Structure formats: C-alpha cells, structure tokens
Amino acid sequence: MKHDEPLDDRELWDAARRLGAAAADRVNVDRVAEAVTRRLREAPPTRFGWLRIAAAVVALLGGGLAVREVVRQNGRAGVESAYFVADDLSDLSAEELRELLAALDDTSGPGGVGGLGPPEGGSDLTELDALQLRAVLRTLEG
Amino acid sequence: MESMTLPQPAGAEPSPDAALIAAWQGGDEQAAAELVRRHARALAQFVAGAGVPEAELEDVVQETFIRAFRALGGFRGQCRFRTWLLAIGANVARDQGRRAARQHVVPLDDRILDRGGTPHELAEAGEAVTRLASGLRKLSRLQREVFLLRAQQGLEYAEIAAALNTSPGAARVHYHHAVKRLKELVE
Numbered sequence: 001m002k003h004d005e006p007l008d009d010r011e012l013w014d015a016a017r018r019l020g021a022a023a024a025d026r027v028n029v030d031r032v033a034e035a036v037t038r039r040l041r042e043a044p045p046t047r048f049g050w051l052r053i054a055a056a057v058v059a060l061l062g063g064g065l066a067v068r069e070v071v072r073q074n075g076r077a078g079v080e081s082a083y084f085v086a087d088d089l090s091d092l093s094a095e096e097l098r099e100l101l102a103a104l105d106d107t108s109g110p111g112g113v114g115g116l117g118p119p120e121g122g123s124d125l126t127e128l129d130a131l132q133l134r135a136v137l138r139t140l141e142g
Numbered sequence: 143m144e145s146m147t148l149p150q151p152a153g154a155e156p157s158p159d160a161a162l163i164a165a166w167q168g169g170d171e172q173a174a175a176e177l178v179r180r181h182a183r184a185l186a187q188f189v190a191g192a193g194v195p196e197a198e199l200e201d202v203v204q205e206t207f208i209r210a211f212r213a214l215g216g217f218r219g220q221c222r223f224r225t226w227l228l229a230i231g232a233n234v235a236r237d238q239g240r241r242a243a244r245q246h247v248v249p250l251d252d253r254i255l256d257r258g259g260t261p262h263e264l265a266e267a268g269e270a271v272t273r274l275a276s277g278l279r280k281l282s283r284l285q286r287e288v289f290l291l292r293a294q295q296g297l298e299y300a301e302i303a304a305a306l307n308t309s310p311g312a313a314r315v316h317y318h319h320a321v322k323r324l325k326e327l328v329e
Contacts, residue, residue: 027200
C-alpha cells in the first residue's frame, strides 16, 4: 500500500481492529476494577434513585408549565420568580441532579440539555457542583 | 464489505453478563469487578479509536463503568451489556473531548496506534491505522461511532441501532457513508 492509494474495505477493517488495540492492552484492568468498586462502595446508587429522579422531572416540567400558564393568564412578568421547584430538590446529590438533567433532556428532545453528556458547545455538567446544577435547573424552569 | 467475516461478537462470553449484573445488584462487589475485567479492554480500544488520548484512557474507562453501574436500573437488555457500555463510553469520550478542546489539548493521541508486528508489517499497518485515525477525526460523531462499532467491535446493525437509539437501516446508512467518506479522506 502506498500513501497515495485509497484504502480498500479489507484494509479499513484491519486498521479499525488495530486502532487503539495497543493502548487498550496497556490499560491496567485490575487497577480500573479496583477504582470502580471503591467508588461504587463510597457512593452506591440509591435503591429508588430513579423514582426520585422521575418524580423530580414531573415536578419540574409540571411546575414550569403551571408557572407559564399563570404568567400567560395574568399577563404579568415576575410571577415565575416567586417559586422554583428546583429549590425543593435540595436533598438530591450532584450525581442525581446530573441524572435529572439528563432525564429532562430525554423528555425535551434534541434541543435539550445534553443526554448523558452536556450540550454541544455547552458547559460540562460533570464539572458542576450541586449548587451550580440547581441553578441550571432553575433556568430551565423559566 | 457485507460478506466480510465479522470479528468475534463482543457479547459471546460463555458466562452471561446478566448473572454478574444480578449478582452485583444483590450486593456482590466482586461481580462488578468481574464485569470491569471482562469489558474494560474492548471499551478502552473503542474510546481510544474515538479519539481519547492514552493518558486519559483509564479515567474514561473508569468513568464509563461508574455511569453504567449507576444507570443499570435503566438497562433492559435491549442490547448486550457490552454494547450498552460502549454507547455510554462514547458519551464519556465526547465529554473528555470537550474538556480537552477547552484546554487546547490535541484530542487524538498517536499512541493509540498499534505498534506491533515486524518492521515491514509495522510500516504497512501503521500507515493504514494512521490514515484511518486521521480520517475518523473528520467524520461526524455518529458516523465515527457506527463505523467503530461495526468494523472494530464487530457488531451487527441491529445491535448498533439498539445501542445508539436508531434503526438498523439508519445504522447501515451511517456505516456506508462513513466508509465512503473514509475512503475519500484517506486518499
């Protein structure tokens, strides 16, 4: 194969199977396993975490819609700042708040807040603390 | 390309992951460790192919497993555990890429290239892998992930579709577009 010749299908597949193989072999799997189990031990997933998150999604979406409806009917701004459902989420951990934002993204479609990751070109949710995550949720409420 | 023999499917292990998942959910910490040992290398190769530098590889693999274990309640067996893990890994790799971009770090590390083989093989294969790595950086995220899941991980379109929440037909189209673009890009 010369540099200026296109790769054929077989070469593409062979190259794909070699791509990253050596780096992967150098990963210390036992060290990763130990780190993962230690982190899981330190902060185990809550048994009913998904239920709490689902309830929070409903509360946030429902609260946001209700506030918008009141604002629309009363025709005055400022009502929306009186109460934020996000302020009731003080018992959720930062990890749960991230999952909540991901769940909201699922319900809000492609223009949402980023799925398991952050939005394209946006800030990284994994780098925000709980306080900052609540602030993000408040902005989503309107 | 369609008649080409696929590599060994990712989920063909003799002992089912489902048993290990159930054991971990029942409190067996070693079951989680075994799942990590079982899938970490394939995951590492996949995210390395997606552009994660070697220096970040262990952290990305670790974070992927943490996110996966935390989200395990939502895993309904729509695809194999490894495929589901790779899809989460793609998201973690994307997060890492954004952080690297903000810090002006070159995202694709040439150390992801395999350097094994005789000098002649190394020169030939190294050339192809280098060109592929370069081409992959220019694909869309979806094309890159579908191509890697298909060509590197040996997954069928139905499995890829389930992992990426798309249809098998769409996965096939993304794959063929990826191959077509790669052939253009690496010329």
